[in-house]
Amino acid sequence: xxxxxxxxxxxxxxxxxxxxxxxxxxxxxxxxxxxxxxxxxxxxxxxxxxxxxxxxxxxxxxxxxxxxxxxxxxxxxxxxxxxxxxxxxxxxxxxxxxxxxxxxxxxxxxxxxxxxxxxxxxxxxxxxxxxxxxxxxxxxxxxxxxxxxxxxxxxxxxxxxxxxxxxxxxxxxxxxxxxxxxxxxxxxxxxxxxxxxxxxxxxxxxxxxxxxxxxxxxxxxxxxxxxxxxxxxxxxxxxxxxxxxxxxxxxxxxxxxxxxxxxxxxxxxxxxxxxxxxxxxxxxxxxxxxxxxxxxxxxxxxxxxxxxxxxxxxxxxxxxxxxxxxxxxxxxxxxxxxxxxxxxxxxxxxxxxxxxxxxxxxxxxxxxxxxxxxxxxxxxxxxxxxxxxxxxxxxxxxx
Amino acid sequence: xxxxxxxxxxxxxxxxxxxxxxxxxxxxxxxxxxxxxxxxxxxxxxxxxxxxxxxxxxxxxxxxxxxxxxxxxxxxxxxxxxxxxxxxxxxxxxxxxxxxxxxxxxxxxxxxxxxxxxxxxxxxxxxxxxxxxxxxxxxxxxxxxxxxxxxxxxxxxxxxxxxxxxxxxxxxxxxxxxxxxxxxxxxxxxxxxxxxxxxxxxxxxxxxxxxxxxxxxxxxxxxxxxxxxxxxxxxxxxxxxxxxxxxxxxxxxxxxxxxxxxxxxxxxxxxxxxxxxxxxxxxxxxxxxxxxxxxxxxxxxxxxxxxxxxxxxxxxxxxxxxxxxxxxxxxxxxxxxxxxxxxxxxxxxxxxxxxxxxxxxxxxxxxxxxxxxxxxxxxxxxxxxxxxxxxxxxxxxxx
Numbered sequence: 001x002x003x004x005x006x007x008x009x010x011x012x013x014x015x016x017x018x019x020x021x022x023x024x025x026x027x028x029x030x031x032x033x034x035x036x037x038x039x040x041x042x043x044x045x046x047x048x049x050x051x052x053x054x055x056x057x058x059x060x061x062x063x064x065x066x067x068x069x070x071x072x073x074x075x076x077x078x079x080x081x082x083x084x085x086x087x088x089x090x091x092x093x094x095x096x097x098x099x100x101x102x103x104x105x106x107x108x109x110x111x112x113x114x115x116x117x118x119x120x121x122x123x124x125x126x127x128x129x130x131x132x133x134x135x136x137x138x139x140x141x142x143x144x145x146x147x148x149x150x151x152x153x154x155x156x157x158x159x160x161x162x163x164x165x166x167x168x169x170x171x172x173x174x175x176x177x178x179x180x181x182x183x184x185x186x187x188x189x190x191x192x193x194x195x196x197x198x199x200x201x202x203x204x205x206x207x208x209x210x211x212x213x214x215x216x217x218x219x220x221x222x223x224x225x226x227x228x229x230x231x232x233x234x235x236x237x238x239x240x241x242x243x244x245x246x247x248x249x250x251x252x253x254x255x256x257x258x259x260x261x262x263x264x265x266x267x268x269x270x271x272x273x274x275x276x277x278x279x280x281x282x283x284x285x286x287x288x289x290x291x292x293x294x295x296x297x298x299x300x301x302x303x304x305x306x307x308x309x310x311x312x313x314x315x316x317x318x319x320x321x322x323x324x325x326x327x328x329x330x331x332x333x334x335x336x337x338x339x340x341x342x343x344x345x346x347x348x349x350x351x352x353x354x355x356x357x358x359x360x361x362x363x364x365x366x367x368x369x370x371x372x373x374x375x376x377x378x379x380x381x382x383x384x385x386x387x388x389x390x391x392x393x394x395x396x397x398x399x
Numbered sequence: 400x401x402x403x404x405x406x407x408x409x410x411x412x413x414x415x416x417x418x419x420x421x422x423x424x425x426x427x428x429x430x431x432x433x434x435x436x437x438x439x440x441x442x443x444x445x446x447x448x449x450x451x452x453x454x455x456x457x458x459x460x461x462x463x464x465x466x467x468x469x470x471x472x473x474x475x476x477x478x479x480x481x482x483x484x485x486x487x488x489x490x491x492x493x494x495x496x497x498x499x500x501x502x503x504x505x506x507x508x509x510x511x512x513x514x515x516x517x518x519x520x521x522x523x524x525x526x527x528x529x530x531x532x533x534x535x536x537x538x539x540x541x542x543x544x545x546x547x548x549x550x551x552x553x554x555x556x557x558x559x560x561x562x563x564x565x566x567x568x569x570x571x572x573x574x575x576x577x578x579x580x581x582x583x584x585x586x587x588x589x590x591x592x593x594x595x596x597x598x599x600x601x602x603x604x605x606x607x608x609x610x611x612x613x614x615x616x617x618x619x620x621x622x623x624x625x626x627x628x629x630x631x632x633x634x635x636x637x638x639x640x641x642x643x644x645x646x647x648x649x650x651x652x653x654x655x656x657x658x659x660x661x662x663x664x665x666x667x668x669x670x671x672x673x674x675x676x677x678x679x680x681x682x683x684x685x686x687x688x689x690x691x692x693x694x695x696x697x698x699x700x701x702x703x704x705x706x707x708x709x710x711x712x713x714x715x716x717x718x719x720x721x722x723x724x725x726x727x728x729x730x731x732x733x734x735x736x737x738x739x740x741x742x743x744x745x746x747x748x749x750x751x752x753x754x755x756x757x758x759x760x761x762x763x764x765x766x767x768x769x770x771x772x773x774x775x776x777x778x779x780x781x782x783x784x785x786x787x788x789x790x791x792x793x794x795x796x797x798x
Contacts, residue, residue: 004452004453004456004683005453005680005683005684006449006452006453006676006680008430008677008680009430009433009446009673009676009677010433011433011434011435011436011442011443011446012436012442013434014434014436014437014440014442016435016436016437018437020666021435021437021438021666021669023434023435024434024435024670029431029432029433029434029670030432031407031408032428032431032432032670033428033429033431033432034408034409034410034428035410035412035413035422035423035428036410036415036420036422036423036598036604036605037410037411037413037415038413038415038417038420038748039420039605041413041742041748043410043411043413044410047408047410050405053403053405054403054404054405057403070470070471070474070605070606071469071470071474071647071665071668072469072665072666072667072668073665073666074646074647074664074665074666075469075470075474075647075665078645078646078647082645097629098627098629098630099629101627101628101629102627102629102646104628105627105628105629105646106646106647109625109642109643109644109645109646109649110644150629197666199435199666205435205668205669205670205671206435206438206469206665206666206667206668206669207469207606207668207669207670207671208668226504226508228497228500228501228504229500229503229504230496230497230498230500230501230504230549230753230754231497231753231754243508244508245508245509245644246477246481246508246645247473247477247501247504247505247508248470248473248474248477248505248648249647250508264753265473266470266471266472266473266474266605267419267420267471267472267473267596267598267605268471268605269470269471269604269605269606269607269671270420270604270605270606271423271428271431271604271606271670271671271674272604272606272668272670272671274408275670277405277408278407278408281404281405281407284403284404285404343440349437349440352439354629354630354663355629355630
């Protein structure tokens with residue numbers, strides 16, 4: 001039977017320069033190696049409260065309800081949409097890439113009345129386009145992706161919250177790929193719910209979804225509250241709106257768990273909370289402006305370096321995410337073979353692509369712990385040498 | 400701003416002898432401190448495949464579909480029920496404690512037609528009672544809890560799968576509190592879907608839910624498949640049954656992610672996977688029989704020790720979980736004050752209770768890494784001394 005147990009965890013030392021996950025900051029891994037606490041231990045609830053305070057700074061918000069969802073970034077999206085969208089409610093979704101389509105996919109599962117602003121992959125919407133959509137459809141919820149890694153494009157969001165509020169819509173934004181790397185200005189944008197993950201610019205592992213919720217949205221969700229009959233208490237009443245169609249993603253109950261009520265829900269994923277807390281500490285000690293500048297500098301260097309070697313960069317410079325760059329695979333080159341050689345010869349991972357961009361572009365990231373100039377150089381050098389070995393001649397670069 | 404960053408993660412060294420989480424095996428924490436890999440890196444998918452093979456042994460099954468859900472144990476329950484229960488489908492739920500009630504709570508969110516076999520908290524159902532329920536209600540799905548920590552009671556399940564199959568029902572069992580501590584004989588019992596967590600007898604942290612799925616159930620779920628439009632592929636078709644009402648918990652898509660198709664879904668929670676894999680390795684190196692015997696020995700010693708100090712143990716010896724013991728709080732004693740003194744004076748956590756048992760019993764666990772005789776003795780000694788200091792005289796013990 002011995003051979004059925006396999007060996008110890010001992011991964012090769014890969015440099016992860018794809019669209020995420022990126023390598024985890026060593027301080028985060030060390031924090032996660034601390035032993036766990038009971039979920040209602042005062043030391044544990046202190047850590048939970050501290051995590052809320054730290055993520056308020058990360059999300060640039062004063063929202064009381066700023067905490068963690070126990071699941072991957074996608075769990076944060078589904079918790080937000082499930083709690084915001086009542087069955088049959090009208091939802092307006094901005095779709096310009098794979099993750100915009102994921103929003104409507106999730107909304108469809110929730111029996112939403114879905115309307116969309118559909119863009120070509122890689123395009124962004126103007127405020128006028130968003131307002132036209134709100135005016136035409138009068139949705140209860142507006143949802144968009146900040147940085148859609150499938151297209152390496154960042155949607156400008158300044159002014160969007162005010163527009164949504166003016167048209168009576170709750171607003172949701174997924175910032176999985178940008179939080180900690182580009183400004184996610186929750187309060188300035190006026191977005192009601194923003195969720196994210198740790199495995200991109202936050203420098204943590206996948207498996208935890210920070211989220212922040214405005215009081216307006218929290219009150220709406222509380223009106224959908226449905227307390228489990230096994231743990232009913234006199235101080236927590238059911239709401240009068242249609243209940244949320246998931247127990248695990250019922251944000252009203254999760255808020256009661258993270259509040260001083262400490263209503264039992266799931267058992268908080270202690271190790272991931274330790275990791276999330278350390279991600280935020282590392283980030284805030286660096287400072288948000290320095291962090292954003294570091295990502296912008298590395299993203300610009302990556303884009304410039306790719307162009308210098310004769311490759312065509314995908315997308316628009318004005319709306320490019322700073323932490324991931326799409327680049328066309330030259331016509332003469334086998335993209336998957338290059339990715340494999342990068343991995344095998346240099347221990348460097350670069351990313352493939354989805355949907356209409358599959359086989360057309362690579363996606364090369366420099367985010368979180370990996371947004372460093374030496375790692376950008378190492379990646380560019382390895383790609384240049386690999387492409388040369390594959391017979392790439394710059395003049396043939398244009399697809 | 401410095402004070403807003405708080406200090407490093409540095410929890411006190413608590414001995415967690417409540418109903419879970421328990422202390423994590425140090426090997427598991429060390430495995431989790433390895434850096435992450437890209438989700439489609441061949442080294443990562445090897446680890447995923449190994450994890451499947453390891454958990455087949457843990458779940459005592461030959462089920463191909465044996466893998467991890469990225470979320471807490473509750474996420475595993477909801478993934479199973481969401482994928483098994485179609486809107487309006489009839490579900491028969493065995494309820495003899497808080498977690499049995501959670502099953503119907505989740506089913507209610509899914510618009511199920513809910514029927515129940517209701518027991519007093521702490522009672523178990525006979526096979527005849529289960530068969531009577533199946534015969535009367537003819538449900539599409541039968542759901543039960545193996546070990547309901549709220550009552551410290553384990554439901555016998557031998558023969559239940561065959562009964563369900565005879566009456567045309569899919570069967571689901573939650574084994575969160577027993578997997579790795581008591582036999583969870585998936586194939587022998589004939590249960591279609593079993594899910595669990597790591598933070599009880601598996602010796603891991605909360606935040607990951609192992610699950611196993613029979614081919615019969617997997618085929619049913621595949622018939623509910625709905626592939627995201629952003630990543631459609633010619634080799635994966637939608638099913639012809641009503642689609643699953645969650646994207647994150649759509650087990651048909653998660654199976655496609657864990658299969659050689661590697662259809663992108665969430666980004667696997669790498670660190671938790673490392674931890675789950677190491678939990679299984681530690682367990683299988685000890686061996687299942689030795690592991691079960693260790694839990695039984697420690698549970699018996701705990702029960703006996705509590706009785707020897709003049710306390711009344713809750714529940715029935717014949718159906719007692721081996722890893723957690725309920726004990727009545729003596730009438731003269733402030734239960735929360737004792738728990739606080741145990742924590743502050745001895746760094747030992749024991750558990751409180753829910754619902755009708757709140758304030759009536761403590762729940763004292765010895766599970767996973769903590770199912771050791773020295774820890775049982777340390778807990779009993781600390782409780783005896785604390786109760787004496789609180790003025791407890793054994794003759795007054797009976798409530």
